[in-house]
Amino acid sequence: MTDRQPTRVAAQQTPLSQPYFDGCNVGELRIQICPGCQHGQFYPRLLCARCGCEELAWQSASGKGKIATYTVVRRALSKAYEAPYVIALVDLDEGVRMMSQVINVNPDTVASGQRVTVCFQQWSEDQAMPVFTLDEQS
Amino acid sequence: MKNPVAIVGWGETALGVVPGVTPLELTVQASLAALKDVGLQRQDVDGLVSCNSLVQPIMYHAEATAEYAGLNPRHCLTVGTGGGTTYTAVRHAAAAIAEGLADTVVVVMADSMRSFMTREQAMVVQASAGHPAYEQPYGPTVPAYYALIARAHMDSFATSEAQFAEAMVSSRAWSALNPRAQYRDRVTVDDVLASRPIADPLKLLDCSIVSDGGAAIVMTSAERAADLCEQPVYLLGFGEGHAYEHVSQAQDLTCSAAVQSGQAAYRQANVGPADIDLAQLYDCFSPALLIQLEDLGFCAKGEGGEFLQSGATQPGGTLPVNTHGGMLSHCHPGNPGALFGLTEAIQQIRGTAEQRQLAKVDRVLLHAQGGIMSSHATLIVGSSQ
Numbered sequence: 001m002t003d004r005q006p007t008r009v010a011a012q013q014t015p016l017s018q019p020y021f022d023g024c025n026v027g028e029l030r031i032q033i034c035p036g037c038q039h040g041q042f043y044p045r046l047l048c049a050r051c052g053c054e055e056l057a058w059q060s061a062s063g064k065g066k067i068a069t070y071t072v073v074r075r076a077l078s079k080a081y082e083a084p085y086v087i088a089l090v091d092l093d094e095g096v097r098m099m100s101q102v103i104n105v106n107p108d109t110v111a112s113g114q115r116v117t118v119c120f121q122q123w124s125e126d127q128a129m130p131v132f133t134l135d136e137q138s
Numbered sequence: 139m140k141n142p143v144a145i146v147g148w149g150e151t152a153l154g155v156v157p158g159v160t161p162l163e164l165t166v167q168a169s170l171a172a173l174k175d176v177g178l179q180r181q182d183v184d185g186l187v188s189c190n191s192l193v194q195p196i197m198y199h200a201e202a203t204a205e206y207a208g209l210n211p212r213h214c215l216t217v218g219t220g221g222g223t224t225y226t227a228v229r230h231a232a233a234a235i236a237e238g239l240a241d242t243v244v245v246v247m248a249d250s251m252r253s254f255m256t257r258e259q260a261m262v263v264q265a266s267a268g269h270p271a272y273e274q275p276y277g278p279t280v281p282a283y284y285a286l287i288a289r290a291h292m293d294s295f296a297t298s299e300a301q302f303a304e305a306m307v308s309s310r311a312w313s314a315l316n317p318r319a320q321y322r323d324r325v326t327v328d329d330v331l332a333s334r335p336i337a338d339p340l341k342l343l344d345c346s347i348v349s350d351g352g353a354a355i356v357m358t359s360a361e362r363a364a365d366l367c368e369q370p371v372y373l374l375g376f377g378e379g380h381a382y383e384h385v386s387q388a389q390d391l392t393c394s395a396a397v398q399s400g401q402a403a404y405r406q407a408n409v410g411p412a413d414i415d416l417a418q419l420y421d422c423f424s425p426a427l428l429i430q431l432e433d434l435g436f437c438a439k440g441e442g443g444e445f446l447q448s449g450a451t452q453p454g455g456t457l458p459v460n461t462h463g464g465m466l467s468h469c470h471p472g473n474p475g476a477l478f479g480l481t482e483a484i485q486q487i488r489g490t491a492e493q494r495q496l497a498k499v500d501r502v503l504l505h506a507q508g509g510i511m512s513s514h515a516t517l518i519v520g521s522s523q
Contacts (some may be wrong), residue, residue, distance in 0.1 A: 078258060
């Protein structure tokens with residue numbers, strides 16, 4: 001018998017969020033756009049949280065944005081996560097905010113306001129998740 | 139308040155590390171201690187409001203507490219969420235009394251995060267406050283959520299890590315005077331800055347402690363209260379504010395719905411920040427305390443760091459904060475943490491807080507929040523109506 005490998009938390013998925021998670025598996029960051037009021041929203045919902053419209057469309061986001069705020073986690077959540085790792089709130093250029101990780105970076109060089117671009121990391125056997133890398137800082 | 143209500147009794151269990159006593163038993167012990175304090179019997183209790191245990195949840199927690207203790211309440215309510223719920227529960231108990239659902243209500247909260255869970259279990263349970271699809275997978279811990287807010291405050295207002303560190307310095311200055319506090323050694327800013335990094339910019343000593351323990355209060359109408367005890371503690375004002383649930387959805391990371399809850403409570407109590415003799419705030423992490431000082435009007439937005447540095451919150455300061463030591467040093471069993479802010483306020487108003495006793499305590503503001511600065515409740519109590 002071997003010890004079971006610790007696994008990272010898997011995202012809870014529903015039929016409603018399927019376009020988002022399917023998008024992650026084909027390299028697209030999909031967000032909901034309200035055809036009524038043009039409001040973009042993250043996370044996916046049944047209705048536009050602003051105007052209440054229930055006929056939402058999916059749009060592929062640019063995947064570009066900037067760090068609104070961040071932290072370097074030094075004490076990991078569990079053995080499945082290797083500290084240090086950077087958690088950030090990212091403001092996408094489309095005007096929505098999401099939580100993610102900033103990867104492939106020296107944590108001590110991260111700062112709020114830095115430009116980032118999405119990439120997708122295999123999170124479990126059948127699901128990729130969006131994470132971000134720092135752009136070349138101008 | 140219409141149909142005014144008062145607190146007439148308080149009780150606590152052993153606090154800190156209390157192995158071998160289940161969360162339900164702590165709940166019963168705290169309830170009995172509060173009844174003993176006011177000199178009431180178990181059969182006098184006709185209302186019970188309790189907070190569920192995270193460690194050993196019970197579907198009908200208040201009913202289970204009543205069953206174990208041999209109480210026979212005609213009104214029971216179990217509340218089940220985070221820290222902000224504490225004063226909301228007190229407000230519901232007041233409403234129950236005002237509506238005639240019950241005459242004598244015990245509000246009780248206890249849990250055993252320290253002894254009945256490993257550190258790892260406690261971390262994972264608490265981190266489940268994050269969104270299960272769009273936050274939790276990235277591995278944020280609860281300190282990490284608050285660190286996102288701390289960083290935003292540093293970016294917006296040039297707040298420094300040394301200023302956050304003052305929260306623990308103040309907490310220990312008070313807990314050193316409290317024999318019941320779990321941690322009583324005084325610390326300096328340098329001690330906090332040198333403590334183990336947890337989630338930048340927060341270190342170990344920016345974080346609250348993990349404890350076992352429980353507290354309870356007894357509430358009744360203000361009219362009856364005067365016959366039951368020498369110094370009732372009157373409920374004067376209450377307010378709530380709810381801006382979001384998940385931190386990634388916050389419209390404003392540095393200004394919380396404590397603004398709304400505070401303003402509503404001040405308005406109902408007909409007082410302002412300058413009238414407050416003691417503030418019992420929710421110090422789960424140092425940035426939470428700093429932002430509450432701003433949002434509740436004790437200093438201007440962005441000046442929380444300087445306010446803490448001034449020593450205002452410490453013994454001898456102009457606004458004593460958390461004279462029991464708060465959740466940073468006194469006791470933090472999880473959801474019940476804020477109820478110790480109230481049991482301390484009762485002692486301060488009665489004049490029985492021993493070495494911690496303040497000279498004048500007529501109006502006390504209590505604030506609790508849950509989630510990640512998400513859900514807020516403010517309570518103002520006083521020595522007179």
